[in-house]
Amino acid sequence: GEGDAEEVARGLQSMVLSLYDSFLTPDGSRVDFSRMRGSRALAAYVRASGALREGVSLSALASLPEAGRKALFINIYNALTLHASLALGERGPASPEHRGAFFGGDSGARYSIGGFAFSLDDMEHGVLRGSPQGDARSFEEGDPRLCLTVKLDPRIHFALNCGAASCPPIKIYDAGNLEEGLTLAARSFCDAEVWVEGGAVTMSKILMWYGGDFGASEGEVLRRVSGFMSPGPKRDALLALLEGGSWEVRYRDYDWSQNA
Structure with missing residues (x-):
């Protein structure tokens, strides 16, 4: 039962x-x-x-x-x-x-x-x-x-x-x-795996493979991700890009080697 x-x-x-x-x-x-x-x-x-x-x-x-x-x-x-x-x-x-x-x-x-x-x-x-x-x-x-x-x-x-x-x-x-x-898992992952430099956002490939689970457009995905992040300069930089309406997203190569 x-x-x-x-x-x-x-x-x-x-x-x-x-x-x-x-x-x-x-x-x-x-x-x-x-x-x-x-x-x-x-x-x-x-x-x-x-x-x-x-x-x-x-x-x-x-x-x-x-x-x-x-x-x-x-x-x-x-x-x-x-x-x-x-x-x-x-x-x-x-x-x-x-x-x-x-x-x-x-x-x-x-x-x-x-x-x-x-x-x-x-x-x-x-x-x-x-x-x-x-x-x-x-x-x-x-x-x-x-x-x-x-x-x-x-x-x-x-x-x-x-x-x-x-x-x-x-x-x-x-x-x-x-x-x-x-x-907490979302916050720690996004804090560690999202980087903003100039007009570019670099993220984990998880957010490329499953982007549709987070939002219907790239902007929606980024806004959702910003909501997971801790307050601070990195999140502020991402929000500023979203407000400006222009950004480039890059995805880091995924390391498939065993986590051992």
Whole structure:
């Protein structure tokens, strides 16, 4: 039932938290994969992740409050990325030829949840981005997993860690801290990844790939991003460009090397 789903989710979240605590560098941006790979803590997590298959039903997950469902899938996405990066090694996201399969292919990262297979793409696009129409990675009409979709909150892009050095750092979310946690994740990411120099704005490619989640035009995206940033000279410079109506946007190359 619903309580079982929450219990399994809480148990996995606490194991993931202890894994991250044990093997993350102090700033939260890197994972010590070599130490983690042979650890008892990882073996225990792998065993426990089997409870997603048997101990959770889609209907129980669907009956969770939306904030709980969103937090659960952010955490499971980050946990699966970590687990699969360790298991698949050279076939992980750092390799351009394996990247598509890692996120969405049958040979890539996936968990069985309530008897249904979920790839990382299913979790991100099907559930957390609300299965947007016209995106081939969305759930198709009639897919039983559609009951899990949540309303798109573009701040999820600052919470999902895809196992690469340019990804946001890993944090743990729950229904109680989700709103504050996503606000902080958006602020810290945009403060660090948005630069204004002269008439040019340089940003992470995440804001190019998913620009449509933040706004219908470049100006809307920049205004949304400015709202995430801390008050200060950088935000003021961005707002001044927006007021002036003229700017150039550049996107930094994405560093896909493993965040280890």
